[in-house]
Amino acid sequence: xxxxxxxxxxxxxxxxxxxxxxxxxxxxxxxxxxxxxxxxxxxxxxxxxxxxxxxxxxxxxxxxxxxxxxxxxxxxxxxxxxxxxxxxxxxxxxxxxxxxxxxxxxxxxxxxxxxxxxxxxxxxxxxxxxxxxxxxxxxxxxxxxxxxxxxxxxxxxxxxxxxxxxxxxxxxxxxxxxxxxxxxxx
Numbered sequence: 239x240x241x242x243x244x245x246x247x248x249x250x251x252x253x254x255x256x257x258x259x260x261x262x263x264x265x266x267x268x269x270x271x272x273x274x275x276x277x278x279x280x281x282x283x284x285x286x287x288x289x290x291x292x293x294x295x296x297x298x299x300x301x302x303x304x305x306x307x308x309x310x311x312x313x314x315x316x317x318x319x320x321x322x323x324x325x326x327x328x329x330x331x332x333x334x335x336x337x338x339x340x341x342x343x344x345x346x347x348x349x350x351x352x353x354x355x356x357x358x359x360x361x362x363x364x365x366x367x368x369x370x371x372x373x374x375x376x377x378x379x380x381x382x383x384x385x386x387x388x389x390x391x392x393x394x395x396x397x398x399x400x401x402x403x404x405x406x407x408x409x410x411x412x413x414x415x416x417x418x419x420x421x422x423x424x
Contacts, residue, residue, distance in 0.1 A: 273351040273390040275344045277329040280310060282359065284322045285380030285404045291322070292379040295362040298326070298386075302355035308344070310359075311337040351390030357399045357417040359384055361407040378408025384417050 280298050284290055299307040310326050312335060330346075331339040361379055382403045387396040398420040405415050 271348045271350040273392045274348045275304070275351050275354075275388055275390050277327065277333065277389040278308075278344050279387045279389070279396075280326040280328070280359075281383075281385040282310070282322075282324050282326070282381060283383040284324070285382045287380050287404075289378065290380035292361065294377070294379070296379070297360040297362060298328075299358045299360060300349070300354045300388075301358065303353035304349040304351070306344070306349060307360075308342045309336070309338065351388050351393060351397055354388060354397065354419075356419060357384075357386050359407070359415045359417065361413050363409070378406050378411060381405050381407060381415060384415065386417055 278298075282296070296310045297307050298310050299305070308328050312324070312326065314335075325335075327333060327335045328342050328344050329339075330343055334342070336342050359381065363377060380403070384399075384401045384403075386399040388399070389396045399417045400420050401415060401417040403415075405411075407413055407415055
């Protein structure tokens with residue numbers, strides 16, 4: 239007979255009662271990660287062209303064995319405005335500036351900074367896009383620059399990822415922008 243959800247959770251290092259929302263990673267799992275991520279800072283500069291801003295959801299993701307995606311939405315404001323320079327902090331709730339910090343915490347479950355190969359920014363659409371009736375050209379954002387700093391225990395410096403633009407993200411131009419690692423000696 240197959241394993242129960244509880245047995246699978248215990249095998250992977252999760253502790254708690256399934257369905258209770260109380261599943262947490264054990265200290266054993268966290269100890270197995272050499273450089274656990276403590277905080278991720280994402281800076282997005284939006285262009286100043288007409289219709290460069292968006293109210294649509296923007297996501298940030300890590301590629302590699304530590305792959306995971308996070309919602310980039312400031313707790314006090316919605317959307318990315320034209321000509322803005324917005325700084326997002328993904329961290330435990332006390333240090334984060336994003337909405338729903340407890341769900342966008344890169345420390346739970348622990349992720350290894352060394353396992354991050356690259357990053358990306360992804361634009362999604364609201365359930366009913368193009369409410370102004372301007373068509374697919376209205377469903378986009380212009381990103382001029384993305385900078386990412388991944389801070390981890392045991393690393394003297396943050397791992398950095400940068401991409402310069404301008405790039406359009408949207409229905410007519412693609413929804414994902416890859417952000418490569420910066421060479422360690424740069």
